[in-house]
Amino acid sequence: MSAPAGRKRIHLAAHFPGVNSTTVWADPHSGSQIDFSSFEHLARTAERGLFDFFFLAEGLRLREHKGRIHDLDVVGRPESITVLTALAAVTERLGLAGTVNATFNEPYELARRLASLDHLSAGRAAWNVVTSSDAFTGENFRRGGFLDRADRYTRAAEFVATARELWDSWRPDGTPRPFAHHGPQFGIEGEFTVPRSPQGHPVVIQAGDSAEGREFAASTADVIFTRHSTLEAGREFYADVKGRLARYGREPGDLKIMPGVTYVLADTDAEARERAAEIRHQQVSPQNAILALEQIWGRDLSDHDPDGPLPDFDPDPEATVVQGRVRVADPVAVARKWRALSEAKGLSIRETVVESSGRQSFVGSPATVAAALEEFVAEDAADGFILVPHLTPGGLDDFVDRVVPLLQERGVFRTEYSGTTLREHLGLPAPVWKGGTP
Numbered sequence: 001m002s003a004p005a006g007r008k009r010i011h012l013a014a015h016f017p018g019v020n021s022t023t024v025w026a027d028p029h030s031g032s033q034i035d036f037s038s039f040e041h042l043a044r045t046a047e048r049g050l051f052d053f054f055f056l057a058e059g060l061r062l063r064e065h066k067g068r069i070h071d072l073d074v075v076g077r078p079e080s081i082t083v084l085t086a087l088a089a090v091t092e093r094l095g096l097a098g099t100v101n102a103t104f105n106e107p108y109e110l111a112r113r114l115a116s117l118d119h120l121s122a123g124r125a126a127w128n129v130v131t132s133s134d135a136f137t138g139e140n141f142r143r144g145g146f147l148d149r150a151d152r153y154t155r156a157a158e159f160v161a162t163a164r165e166l167w168d169s170w171r172p173d174g175t176p177r178p179f180a181h182h183g184p185q186f187g188i189e190g191e192f193t194v195p196r197s198p199q200g201h202p203v204v205i206q207a208g209d210s211a212e213g214r215e216f217a218a219s220t221a222d223v224i225f226t227r228h229s230t231l232e233a234g235r236e237f238y239a240d241v242k243g244r245l246a247r248y249g250r251e252p253g254d255l256k257i258m259p260g261v262t263y264v265l266a267d268t269d270a271e272a273r274e275r276a277a278e279i280r281h282q283q284v285s286p287q288n289a290i291l292a293l294e295q296i297w298g299r300d301l302s303d304h305d306p307d308g309p310l311p312d313f314d315p316d317p318e319a320t321v322v323q324g325r326v327r328v329a330d331p332v333a334v335a336r337k338w339r340a341l342s343e344a345k346g347l348s349i350r351e352t353v354v355e356s357s358g359r360q361s362f363v364g365s366p367a368t369v370a371a372a373l374e375e376f377v378a379e380d381a382a383d384g385f386i387l388v389p390h391l392t393p394g395g396l397d398d399f400v401d402r403v404v405p406l407l408q409e410r411g412v413f414r415t416e417y418s419g420t421t422l423r424e425h426l427g428l429p430a431p432v433w434k435g436g437t438p
């Protein structure tokens with residue numbers, strides 16, 4: 001079924017709510033972040049909802065806070081492609097997207113794993129290419145943290161191009177041919193072990209917001225995972241990135257923009273707002289409020305009362321208590337903004353953190369949320385959404401049961417899968433085989 005004239009179809013993906021500050025672990029309905037049954041529950045729910053894909057983030061080192069493992073990371077995190085491969089066996093149509101770092105891996109090995117996943121899932125594999133290379137994370141790897149941002153994207157671009165050469169190295173008739181790639185980043189040759197996979201090229205997703213990141217996405221990616229989740233910021237980002245495509249000979253539809261968004265549903269808008277406030281207070285527990293403050297101030301503030309006032313001094317912009325996490329660009333400015341807010345409204349530390357960070361993107365009755373999602377896409381602020389539930393593993397159930405049918409009624413979401421591969425779900429062009437003359 002196609003969308004009514006002039007109405008854009010919405011793409012939906014499900015982010016597994018793992019070790020991030022959105023997930024409410026204290027909720028009695030919270031399950032394991034590592035048992036296969038959790039991944040399976042969320043993936044099956046997403047497939048029941050006819051979602052385009054299931055998404056896993058990646059963290060390559062346990063983050064630290066004041067020299068101890070960060071509370072959110074004490075539970076650990078399994079490796080993405082392994083989990084996705086297991087999910088391929090319990091789903092049939094759902095795309096399977098994993099975040100894998102281009103700074104610390106090698107093209108031959110990663111291209112092989114992704115092509116294998118594409119075969120085992122019959123064309124549902126996607127790779128979210130990230131580049132994060134803080135030295136702390138890099139200590140886990142031979143390459144260390146030696147790449148600055150521009151070099152990371154240079155390497156990532158050549159990495160993806162090399163992977164695509166490897167994926168193209170088998171002829172479409174199923175016979176292998178040698179490959180050779182000699183560039184500034186990689187010099188490799190030989191034969192690729194995996195035949196051309198069902199999608200030809202697994203879908204490439206990009207997450208990263210700098211000018212270099214946007215340019216990399218415009219030249220290379222099929223999907224962008226972005227944090228721009230308000231209408232205004234979304235429209236600006238959408239116009240900026242889509243505007244970069246023409247210089248690479250690409251059409252606007254060749255790159256889908258999908259912000260990560262959160263949601264809270266209830267029978268009425270008023271109840272949903274009330275629930276949203278409760279969830280914010282669960283996310284920002286008294287202990288988390290102090291952690292958030294320490295991240296900005298870059299020092300121990302455990303002697304502060306979460307229900308009391310903010311520190312009356314500025315952060316030292318050079319100091320940090322966090323390892324493995326991006327530090328805010330201008331902590332002094334953030335601290336002053338938070339203090340001004342707290343003084344103007346008479347807010348405690350905890351209330352200030354609740355007010356200033358991570359408000360839910362879509363709050364309301366299912367009808368309100370469905371209308372807002374449609375508007376967001378119709379207004380060219382996105383092509384779809386990567387939904388980030390706040391509960392593992394049941395946080396998507398409500399959305400699939402109550403919002404998806406309304407989107408279908410509005411004619412902006414599929415009522416069945418029309419294709420079998422992720423490329424088909426996303427409406428992406430099939431890659432042209434660039435293997436050259438056999």
Ligand SMILES: Cc1cc2nc3c(=O)[nH]c(=O)nc-3n(C[C@H](O)[C@H](O)[C@H](O)COP(=O)(O)O)c2cc1C
Binds near residue numbers: 058130213
């Ligand atoms: C929405 C979003 C999600 C990201 N998810 C991950 C992730 O799961 N793992 C990771 O190592 N980096 C992740 N990153 C970090 C990016 O790969 C990138 O390293 C970082 O944003 C810095 O690059 P930039 O300066 O271009 O933004 C994410 C970034 C964004 C914007």
